[in-house]
Amino acid sequence: MAITSPASPRRSGRRHPLATAALLIVGLLATGGAYALATSTATAETTAHTAEMVEEGGKLFAANCASCHGILADGTAAGPSLIGVGALAVDFQVGTGRMPMAASGPQAEVKPVQFSQEQIDAMGAWVAELAPGPAIPAERYFAGDGDVANGAELFRINCAMCHNVAGAGGALTEGKYAPGLANIDPIHVYGAMVTGPQNMPVFSDMNLTPEEKNDVISYLRYIDENPSVGGFDLGSLGPVSEGLFIWIFGLGGLVAVTVWLTAKSN
Amino acid sequence: MADIHDDRDEAVAPSTEVATVDDHSAAAPATAVVRADRIPNPGFPPHRPRVTDLDPKKEKQAERTISALFLLSIVGSVLAVVAYFAFPIDQANPGSVRLNNLFLGLGITLALLGVGIGAVHWSKALMHSHEEVEMRHPTRGSDESRTKAVEIFSQANKESGFTRRSLVRNTLIGAVAVTPIPAVVMFRDLAGDDDPVALLKQTMWDEGVRLCRDPSGTPIRAADVTIGSAFHVIPEGLAELEYHRIEEKAKAAVLLMRLPVDELNEDPAKADWSYDGIVAYSKICTHVGCPVALYEQQTHHLLCPCHQSQFDVANHCEVIFGPAARPLPQLPITVDDEGFLVARSDFRDPVGPTFWEINR
Numbered sequence: 001m002a003i004t005s006p007a008s009p010r011r012s013g014r015r016h017p018l019a020t021a022a023l024l025i026v027g028l029l030a031t032g033g034a035y036a037l038a039t040s041t042a043t044a045e046t047t048a049h050t051a052e053m054v055e056e057g058g059k060l061f062a063a064n065c066a067s068c069h070g071i072l073a074d075g076t077a078a079g080p081s082l083i084g085v086g087a088l089a090v091d092f093q094v095g096t097g098r099m100p101m102a103a104s105g106p107q108a109e110v111k112p113v114q115f116s117q118e119q120i121d122a123m124g125a126w127v128a129e130l131a132p133g134p135a136i137p138a139e140r141y142f143a144g145d146g147d148v149a150n151g152a153e154l155f156r157i158n159c160a161m162c163h164n165v166a167g168a169g170g171a172l173t174e175g176k177y178a179p180g181l182a183n184i185d186p187i188h189v190y191g192a193m194v195t196g197p198q199n200m201p202v203f204s205d206m207n208l209t210p211e212e213k214n215d216v217i218s219y220l221r222y223i224d225e226n227p228s229v230g231g232f233d234l235g236s237l238g239p240v241s242e243g244l245f246i247w248i249f250g251l252g253g254l255v256a257v258t259v260w261l262t263a264k265s266n
Numbered sequence: 267m268a269d270i271h272d273d274r275d276e277a278v279a280p281s282t283e284v285a286t287v288d289d290h291s292a293a294a295p296a297t298a299v300v301r302a303d304r305i306p307n308p309g310f311p312p313h314r315p316r317v318t319d320l321d322p323k324k325e326k327q328a329e330r331t332i333s334a335l336f337l338l339s340i341v342g343s344v345l346a347v348v349a350y351f352a353f354p355i356d357q358a359n360p361g362s363v364r365l366n367n368l369f370l371g372l373g374i375t376l377a378l379l380g381v382g383i384g385a386v387h388w389s390k391a392l393m394h395s396h397e398e399v400e401m402r403h404p405t406r407g408s409d410e411s412r413t414k415a416v417e418i419f420s421q422a423n424k425e426s427g428f429t430r431r432s433l434v435r436n437t438l439i440g441a442v443a444v445t446p447i448p449a450v451v452m453f454r455d456l457a458g459d460d461d462p463v464a465l466l467k468q469t470m471w472d473e474g475v476r477l478c479r480d481p482s483g484t485p486i487r488a489a490d491v492t493i494g495s496a497f498h499v500i501p502e503g504l505a506e507l508e509y510h511r512i513e514e515k516a517k518a519a520v521l522l523m524r525l526p527v528d529e530l531n532e533d534p535a536k537a538d539w540s541y542d543g544i545v546a547y548s549k550i551c552t553h554v555g556c557p558v559a560l561y562e563q564q565t566h567h568l569l570c571p572c573h574q575s576q577f578d579v580a581n582h583c584e585v586i587f588g589p590a591a592r593p594l595p596q597l598p599i600t601v602d603d604e605g606f607l608v609a610r611s612d613f614r615d616p617v618g619p620t621f622w623e624i625n626r
Contacts, residue, residue, distance in 0.1 A: 157480050157498050161559040161571060172562060173569050173576055173587075196494045199562035201523070206490030207479070207497055229360045231368065265316050265390040 049087075049125030057126030060119055064100055073130055078104070085195065086133020087124030092191030094120045106175035107198060134194045141210040142186040144221040151215030152222075158203060159216070166228075166236035167220055172199065183224055186217045310397050318391050328391040335384030342376025349373055463623045467616045469501075469518040471597060476502040477522060477546065477607040485606045486522070491544050494563040497522040499546065501609070517617055519549040520597055521559050522607070523579055525566055531581050539598035541607065546597040547583050548617040551575060553590040555618045568594070591620060 062071060068079030075081030082089070093099040094115055098108040115123070128135060156165060164170050167181035176199055181189065193213055196202030208216070234241040318325040349369030356362040407415075422428075428435055457465055476485040480498040483505030491497060499520040507514060527543040539545075547568070551558045556572035566580040575588030583594040595617050598610035616624055 153481060158496075161557065170571070172560060173565070173567055176562065178560075196563055199564045201496030201561050201563045202492055202494040204490070204492045204495055206487070206492070207495060226361060227364065229363050231364060261386060264314075265318070265395070 049121075049128060053122045053125040054129050055126075056119075057122035057124065060115070060123050061126055064114075065123070068101075073127065082127050082130065084131040084133045085127060087121075087128040087136055088134040088191045089195040089197070090124035090127050091120055091136060092188050092195055092197055094123060095185070095191075096188050098197070107177065110179065134191075136187070137190060137194075137210060141214050142190040142217050143214065144186050144218045146211065146215040146218040148215070148218050148222045150212070151217070151219030154208060154212055155216050155219050158208065162200075164236060166233065167223060168236040181220055184220070186221070189213075189217050189220060313397065316391065316395055319395065325392065328387070332384050332388045332392070335380050335387065337380075339377045339380025339384065342373045342378075342380055344373075346370050346373025346377060463621075463626055466618070466621060468612055469617060470504060470514050471501050471518060471520075471609045471612045473609065473611050474602070475609045476602070477520065477599065477609065478502050478505070480519070481505065487605045488541055488544060488601045488607050489605060491522065491524045491607075493524050493526055493543070495522075495524050496559075496561045496563070498549070498559065516550070516555075519557065520546050521549045521561065521568070522546045523561060523563075523566075525580060529566065529580055533582060536582065536596065536598075538600070539596055539610070541599055541601055544599065544607065545579060546599050546607075546609075547577075547579065547594045548597065548613060550594075550618040551590060552592045552594060552618065552620060553588070558594065 061069075061073065065079075065082075066073075068076060069082050070076045070079075073082040093108070095113060095117070097111040097113045100114060101108050102111060113120075124136070127133070155163075155167075159167075162170055162172065162178035163181055164178075169178050169180035171177050178200070190213055191197075192200060193203040193208060193216070194205070203213075205213075228236070234245055318328050346369075349366070349372075353362070353365040353369060355366050454462070477497075477499045478485050478501065480500045483500065483502070485502065486497060486499070499522045500515060501518050501520075504511065504514055504518060522544065523546075524542075524544045530540065530543055530545070532540065549557050549559055551570045551572065553570065553573055553575050556570050558568050558570040558575070558577065560569040560571060561567075561579070562569070566578060567586070568577040568579055568583065570576075570588065570590065573589050575590035576586045577583040577590070577594050578586050582596060585591070585593060592615070595613040595615040597613055599607055600610050602608045
């Protein structure tokens with residue numbers, strides 16, 4: 001721990017003047033860390049992977065992924081190479097249930113997650129050992145406590161054209177689509193931006209800094225937590241759902257009133 | 267309009283003649299075509315008295331219902347005013363609009379529907395209930411009025427001399443024809459002293475202008491653009507523009523993408539327009555000018571969300587689907603000595619929708 005290193009060997013004793021401060025800081029860090037672990041559903045682990053995890057991950061990979069990605073993870077006709085994709089890509093793809101794929105198709109669908117978080121981390125550790133790639137970031141970069149207004153502007157510029165300005169998702173070409181972004185685990189939003197899964201472009205840290213990514217996540221969290229100002233948003237799909245609603249209920253209401261107007265009274 | 271009893275016999279009687287009900291003008295029975303399968307006029311259904319006609323208690327009840335509806339309308343009006351003040355809109359909290367609008371709307375709805383439904387119920391349940399026929403009248407004017415109209419026109423022509431005084435008439439036509447000219451001049455002056463065609467053909471991009479991130483305006487290094495990336499780009503200096511920032515952005519917006527070099531299928535003549543797989547294209551669709559930015563990094567397709575035009579980034583953004591008629595213009599780029607991406611020149615083709623003088 002960096003905090004205790006300034007103490008010089010010459011003055012180190014049982015009652016060093018900085019000992020109280022160091023103890024206090026260690027205590028605070030421990031409480032904060034425990035709190036962070038208790039409140040987070042995703043791992044905020046940035047430390048090196050243990051050899052045990054890597055070995056376990058290798059076994060899981062060989063059993064579950066190698067048929068498409070190759071036993072050396074260098075890709076086959078059925079699946080891309082995973083060399084250099086990093087632990088973050090594994091966390092996104094497996095952690096959202098997209099991988100392993102149930103069937104080939106235009107796009108890997110979200111489905112129930114097939115592995116425990118420990119197993120996902122182990123596979124991530126194994127993939128990260130192959131070549132350097134994006135790792136799981138520190139938790140403050142996806143805590144969702146950033147600048148909502150800035151995040152909204154960045155979202156409108158970089159994300160809204162595919163994912164819809166309210167994050168409702170939208171269609172792409174040939175059966176592909178940009179998924180809706182309501183109530184997504186922040187680490188998966190972060191992972192998608194960094195790794196560019198499937199047809200999503202990459203938004204590396206040189207394009208959107210980690211702080212800006214946190215702002216985007218904060219915006220998504222804001223729209224998750226705050227109801228639509230305009231009342232029922234009808235899926236936020238714009239004229240499609242709103243037009244359908246007014247066509248059925250608006251015109252339907254008019255027809256009902258017309259029938260009542262012309263019907264004879266009892 | 268309502269000929270209550272005059273035409274009644276004609277409408278009610280199951281007539282055998284086609285012409286009777288629907289043609290008043292001239293058709294004599296002898297010339298009408300009698301169809302064998304025509305449906306006879308069923309006439310009115312038998313008159314059926316309403317419950318309010320028969321039962322004074324029901325009548326009283328309907329009266330009470332109607333006045334209750336009108337009272338409900340009054341309550342709605344009051345509710346709307348109360349709601350307006352009870353749920354104030356807090357500037358700092360956009361969510362406060364919800365309750366305000368909901369109860370204000372409910373109040374006004376009750377106020378208007380109460381009056382409307384009450385009035386209709388009144389007429390249906392309590393007002394007279396005898397059946398009436400309103401005959402449809404022919405729309406052709408009588409011969410007298412038609413002759414009269416022609417007379418009026420020729421008299422006006424004679425009195426004003428519209429055909430005789432050709433100088434007056436022609437100057438009037440000329441004056442009316444000239445009135446749109448101020449509008450034409452003002453629209454033309456939107457471009458000021460510049461040639462509008464030239465303005466449409468040029469953007470802020472020029473040799474050495476750095477490619478910057480939208481919206482921050484920070485320059486982009488070639489090394490920042492990892493494979494599969496998409497950057498939304500504005501020209502250097504746009505973020506600081508004081509005037510016409512939106513107009514300039516509308517022409518100069520660029521999407522920057524990096525493809526694996528071996529997947530890029532470049533025209534040898536344009537090979538030096540990209541840098542190590544980094545390509546820059548106008549974000550303004552050549553169909554009607556929507557921003558095209560739905561980039562699929564595996565297929566390298568760009569989709570326009572407005573009319574589903576698709577462009578193939580790997581093949582100089584040629585159109586592969588949809589109504590766009592020409593490829594997205596490519597911005598030739600290179601790298602300056604500090605490693606930042608810069609434009610080699612302005613777009614070589616005009617950005618945005620095609621216009622008449624595009625080839626001038």
